[in-house]
Amino acid sequence: MPPENRELVDAALRDPEAFSAIVDRHKGTVYGLAYHFFQNATTAEDVAQDVYLELFKNLDRIETDLHLGFWLRQTTTRKCIDYTRRQKHRRYEPLENVVEPGKEANHGDPLLAGQLMGKVKQLPDKMRAVIVLRFHQDLKLTEIAEILEIPVNTVKTTLRRGLARLRDKIVAEPVGIHDGRTRI
Amino acid sequence: MEELESELRRGFRAMDPPDGFTERVMVRVRSERLPRTRYWQRWGLVGAVAASLVVSVVGFQQRQDAAGAEQAEAELLYALQLAGSKLNRATDAVLPSNLDAEGRE
Numbered sequence: 001m002p003p004e005n006r007e008l009v010d011a012a013l014r015d016p017e018a019f020s021a022i023v024d025r026h027k028g029t030v031y032g033l034a035y036h037f038f039q040n041a042t043t044a045e046d047v048a049q050d051v052y053l054e055l056f057k058n059l060d061r062i063e064t065d066l067h068l069g070f071w072l073r074q075t076t077t078r079k080c081i082d083y084t085r086r087q088k089h090r091r092y093e094p095l096e097n098v099v100e101p102g103k104e105a106n107h108g109d110p111l112l113a114g115q116l117m118g119k120v121k122q123l124p125d126k127m128r129a130v131i132v133l134r135f136h137q138d139l140k141l142t143e144i145a146e147i148l149e150i151p152v153n154t155v156k157t158t159l160r161r162g163l164a165r166l167r168d169k170i171v172a173e174p175v176g177i178h179d180g181r182t183r184i
Numbered sequence: 185m186e187e188l189e190s191e192l193r194r195g196f197r198a199m200d201p202p203d204g205f206t207e208r209v210m211v212r213v214r215s216e217r218l219p220r221t222r223y224w225q226r227w228g229l230v231g232a233v234a235a236s237l238v239v240s241v242v243g244f245q246q247r248q249d250a251a252g253a254e255q256a257e258a259e260l261l262y263a264l265q266l267a268g269s270k271l272n273r274a275t276d277a278v279l280p281s282n283l284d285a286e287g288r289e
Contacts, residue, residue, distance in 0.1 A: 019213055023206045031201040045201055045208075052209045053216065116188075117195045135189065136196035167188055 005065040013059055022068075023052055029069070029137070030076050036136045037080040037128060039121045047083055051076050073137060074147045077129050084125040119169045127162040130155055 003011075008025065011018040030051050035044035054075060055062075062068050120131055126148070133144045141159070145152040 016213065017210070020206050020210050023209050027201050027205055028198055031205065032199040035199045036196050041202065044199075045205065048201060048205070049209050049212055053212055056213050057216075114195060116191055120192075120195075131192070132196065135192040138193075163188060166192075170188075 005062075005068040009059055009062050009068065012056075016056070019052075019056055019059070022055070026069075026072055030072055032136060033073065033076045033132060034080055036117065036120070036132050037077075038083075039117055043083065047076065047079050050079055070147070073133070073139075077133065077147055081125045081129060116166065116170070119166050122169070123162055123165060126150075127158050127165070130158045131162045131166075134159060 003021075005022075005025075008018070008022045012022055027048070031044055031048045034047040034051075035041060038044055038047075051072065055072065058071075062071060120128060123131065129148060130144055133139045133147060134141075139147070141152055141155045145155045148155070
């Protein structure tokens with residue numbers, strides 16, 4: 001039976017090298033959340049590393065197994081939003097954030113889902129966070145509200161508006177298999 | 185809308201970071217590692233260092249004052265000796281040799 005999160009935290013408090021086990025266990029959640037928020041691997045890794053560094057500094061404040069999962073999701077989301085807001089004040093765009101033409105959100109997947117991710121990236125940061133937490137992390141609206149520290153009704157409204165925007169974007173810019181000559 | 189939601193779930197598939205991610209995190213953790221001491225131990229240490237600094241400064245000041253006083257006393261004595269010898273020479277120069285400073289033989 002794999003050790004509980006609490007056991008991993010205790011082990012890391014005794015021996016910092018044991019922190020790598022916590023990183024391994026939760027890297028899918030942390031990195032995945034950041035990746036789908038930014039649709040960019042470099043930025044996702046930068047943010048994910050920052051999250052783990054902050055976790056290490058605050059390890060003694062983690063109380064339960066559930067608390068660790070919640071803490072990681074909340075901190076990752078907060079850092080993603082903060083990063084986006086800092087980027088808005090920049091007068092230049094880091095080269096790693098520039099998407100090559102024709103490769104936006106292209107994971108080698110020609111299906112609607114892959115191209116839809118590019119549309120998600122265009123959403124405002126809070127709205128994007130709600131969408132990612134709902135459909136990537138599969139969280140309930142109450143859990144999303146706790147993470148973002150906003151009322152549940154605000155989450156509902158934001159989710160509804162976010163889905164409406166995505167639907168409008170799909171209608172406005174039909175997506176499908178692009179053969180370089182025509183758009184279906 | 186349901187189709188949109190199902191497509192979103194499909195697009196938001198599980199993502200693992202590139203190889204070596206954990207090691208890169210640990211490199212940063214090791215470079216920024218702080219001693220894992222308790223809160224009260226850290227502030228206790230800070231307080232002890234501050235107290236020893238204060239004691240050292242006060243002690244140094246006192247030693248400086250004492251040293252200064254001793255030096256001042258020594259300089260005063262030396263000055264008095266000089267003044268005394270000069271006064272003796274002046275007296276000798278002024279008074280006849282068979283008379284003392286009171287004018288007695």
